[in-house]
Amino acid sequence: MAIASHDSLPDSMRAQFLDAFNTPYALRSVPVPTLGSPYEILIKVDAASYCHTDAVLASGQMKPNPPSLPHIGCHEFAGTIVALPTDSSSTFSIGDKVGVPGRSFNPCGTCFECAAGSTPEDPDADQPGYSVYCTEALNNGISRPGGFSEYAVVDSRQLTPIPNGLSAVDTAVLMCAGVTIYNALKRCALRPGQRVGIVGCGGGLGHLGLQFATKMGLRVVGIDNADAPLKLARGIATGARIVDSRVQNAGDVAIELGTEDGKQDRGDMGLDSVVILPESQKAFDYGIGLLRNHGRCVIVSFPERGFHISARDIVFRDISIVGSLVGSNKTSREVLQFAAEHQVKAMMKTFPLSRLNDLVAEYHKGEGGKLVIDMSLLD
Template identity: 55%
Template sequence: MANNELPKMMRAHVLEQYNTPYQVRELPVPTIENPNDILIRVDAASYCHTDAVLASGKMRPPPLPHIGCHEFAGTVVCLATQPPAHGLKVGDRVAVPGRGNHVCGRCLECQNPSGPMPDEPGYSIYCPNAGGGLGVGSKPGGFREYAIVDSRQVAIIPAGMTAVEAAPLMCAGLTIFAALMKCELKPGQRIGIMGCGGGLGHLGLQFATKMGLKTTGVDVVSQALTLARSLETGAAIIDASSKSPEEVKQEMGKEDGREHPSEMGLDAVIILPESQKSFDYGMQLLKNGGLLVLVSFPPEGFHVSADDIVFRRTRVVGSLIGSNKAMREMFEFCIKNNVKAKTRTYPFSKLNQLVEDYHSGFGGKLVLDMTIEE
């Protein structure tokens, strides 16, 4: 599409003050200034817990006014006037994670990418010079009708997958997929997911069980537990308010034929809630030598017992999000194994209603669907 065929103005949801509703504003359609960039028409924009935290001003507050959303999908409508577009063309449907925008390609991280399934040298999602991702820093995200994105950070949406299905995978899906990869478990080993009925958790249940892992999901919120059980993944779903970790470990021990408490429990556990109780519960579910993968990051941090680290030999590692390579493998896995987020969709104008529903405790993922008639 030529520039002269694009509209001059667009609608955007703008956060003008913390802890206040988004405001719909008319803004100019952004123009391409970097040869790596492309312009997309946003087709779906998914709401993440981080959006809620940022809107409250509690985590790395971005300068205001701010356009949020770091998991979205759209259609390429314009390319830079000079290469590179990295193989993309107008009309391609792309999924956009917030991370990896305008990496430098020269730093130690870019030259030696890290994380599960790292990319080839020259590009890293953890580049310290990128200056923050789309929608989670100073750069605007996907709560708008058109967006400029880095052609190096996107992935082609597979045939048969809608934009609404793809958008939640760009943070929730990719984050939990990368965390599972970091566990390095083999089929038949045990994994636990604390916060199994949330956006990341319910996708994690599907990924883990389809990977052949013996999966235990833990939650305390009734709506989240209902969602987790409705997936019918075969995972054991535990209400932590009614069953202690010792009881859960004993059941695992009986199933596995283990008699000593040190040999009972999970090989790895992923912590999603920002709760010390959740952290402690997950840690207690681990067998000796088990791995705790930390995805959440409350401002006050977590207390870790030296006894667990020294005497039980448990390991604690962090996990943020997946690489482009992991993103492509995740898409292939989703298509092959029919992994999908449970979504509730809203027209573009109803973002504030979406936010209210999110805070009311709806499980799964809430998504703006630009194709819904308003």
């Protein structure tokens, strides 16, 4: 395959490998990957963000299809295009700055998901021929190598141009965490002025969700149950009400909201929609308890044993429950434009590639925000 590339591409690169589950990452040099199809593009990774799914994968809990080992993780990253096929149909050029989500690498293009395209029921879907829901596609950082490396091969159809006002570090955290919470908020199907709750508001997705939801014109309630995430949420959540679920029960909060809104009936008090981020039954129950009758619960987390759902809430209160997974490439582009326009940025700590294990240790402290590998930092 004929390749157009930057003149100074090296023969080798450094990458962090997971050699066994529940072990530290190992940094070593390997050859720079090569391109295999007209859709593939080589980028120099500029920033790679750590996600909860990276922790799930590293612990061996990515079921039913754990990755083969050794494995290069990270499914939310950003970089600079350094090589692409000369016969590529992509509109991208060498030197372009792009964001890279995990899904979906080399989709089949022919299954019902890929063939569907945008419809009135799903106007945010991509054009026919590409779908993040394709079951045949691979996923960067999960079923194939990801961004914890100096270079990575990506699918040109995945890529999102980085708009002015966002750095590579800003962008990396938006390519999974940002897209996922933004898409979940859209699935809430709310109008400006309606109420939305975010359970787990001080985490990586949650604190971005507080900013997105507020800028969307929604009235926002953030819920968490640990000191550090609550402090982070209160520090960024201008206009949002932040609730410590250890102190206030859901029913009391719903009544407070209803009273503020001038509601008379208990069933009409509370949130119009809630997004559940933690993998906790208590978090799920709390979120459901905040909803008014006919409210919607959007689930993002996927605990191995699932959630226990009360049939009484569904039948007698008409609560609807839907899931939400990342978003289309079209949505990814919308997220970056929205973030740039409204100055939505993550609270984060950055580390050089060589200190990925220090980043993981920081993640397990549970202090909220996002943790990112910044390739510009010296080792």
